[in-house]
Amino acid sequence: MSLCILCFGNLVYGWTFLVKGQKLQNRRLLKLPKKHMMWLLGFEPSIDRKPQRRRLLQSYAIASHKLPLHGYQVHRKIPLVSSSLTCCPKILRVFKLEFRLLTMASNASNGEHKATKPPPTPSPLRNSKFFQSNMRILVTGGAGFIGSHLVDKLMENEKNEVIVADNYFTGSKDNLRKWIGHPRFELIRHDVTESLLVEVDQIYHLACPASPIFYKHNPVKTIKTNVIGTLNMLGLAKRVGARILLTSTSEVYGDPLVHPQPESYWGNVNPIGVRSCYDEGKRVAETLMFDYHRQHGIEIRIARIFNTYGPRMNIDDGRVVSNFIAQALRDEPLTVQAPGTQTRSFCYVSDMVDGLIRLMEGENTGPINIGNPGEFTMIELAETVKELINPNIEIKMVENTPDDPRQRKPDITNAKKLLGWEPKIKLRDGLPLMEADFRLRLGVAKKA
């Protein structure tokens, strides 16, 4: 592999990698400190203002003789192996990153899903930030249940700056109160169905109501959020050259006929049902992600999230775990929706966040299932909540809603193999952690 750099004075205008006969080119303005330029060129850069001489003499190219040099002069060859660049680690970092971005276009990133273009050039800001090893990260839906836990984890890294965009439809500022005012944190009231202009390196795109009662409340808005919201975030990723992760859902499998569900299963979804604003919406969002990847080279990641629970879920969120815990604490009957034999697999939120970050940081586009394969019927879940939280409570069978999936369990072979991820927290250990948070928020003390 060899590298050709076009530069003038201490400004680099672009570079070309030659790998196995293939050229990977990028145009990018990069200002390097003089000492780095000297190291690259092997002599001190000088600027000659006369245009012809500028082209012939002072526009230096460092290249293999195999590369067409567009009329630039060859000064020396640099084989791009670590040993030749280790003396200048900052430059090595920039070109390694650049090389990774460019090879993405030529390598198959997900089996047959090949990008036809290299990823868009990251903003100059991102470039300079790599010298400080900083990442500016946008989390849409960051005031929500999973989003706020993700923000906590990202903020633990002192090199991250986090921007949250949330319209507070289901999220709450309260979930982020410990970060408000922090110099590395910014909170914007923003609806993703409108475009957003920010300079970021990574986008975690979570924004969308996730509880069936909320997403069915305004289905047109839900599908707009999934389709227009994802289009807007992909447009942003394209403009600033950011990597984008979509939190898709196990609902893309609909009422699955394959059990457990591997990522290769195409699903069994009702396209005109009451849940389709969400499940079909997320399916379109996945399509958009892959089309932007194939057509524009955008770096994408897709997580298919299975049922998740933990502290900060909305108390009256309507989902089964939050419902059962709130009911148990309020001494109300646990409402099992008929027939009660339908199954779900519940993942504790810290495991979920860990999986999302691994996916973002790794090299696989996905889609990858992130969920806990421990599978329970709703009757079993009610009995567990009763046993752990309130043994005197009644379990009551109530009517179900249309199109409720009868079974759901993730096949996490890919997550284990590709991300080295698997959940650590069992349902019986996670429920008491959520109970403690609900007790605090409901003001219900534990009986002695």
Ligand SMILES: O=c1ccn([C@@H]2O[C@H](COP(=O)(O)OP(=O)(O)O[C@H]3OC[C@@H](O)[C@H](O)[C@H]3O)[C@@H](O)[C@H]2O)c(=O)[nH]1
């Ligand atoms: O009070 C209740 C609430 C729900 N249920 C049952 O519990 C099961 C789970 O329902 P939930 O509302 O918690 O969530 P669902 O599994 O239907 O949807 C979820 O799927 C995965 C995620 O992407 C989403 O967060 C959410 O859409 C359903 O079978 C439902 O009928 C009850 O038995 N009692």
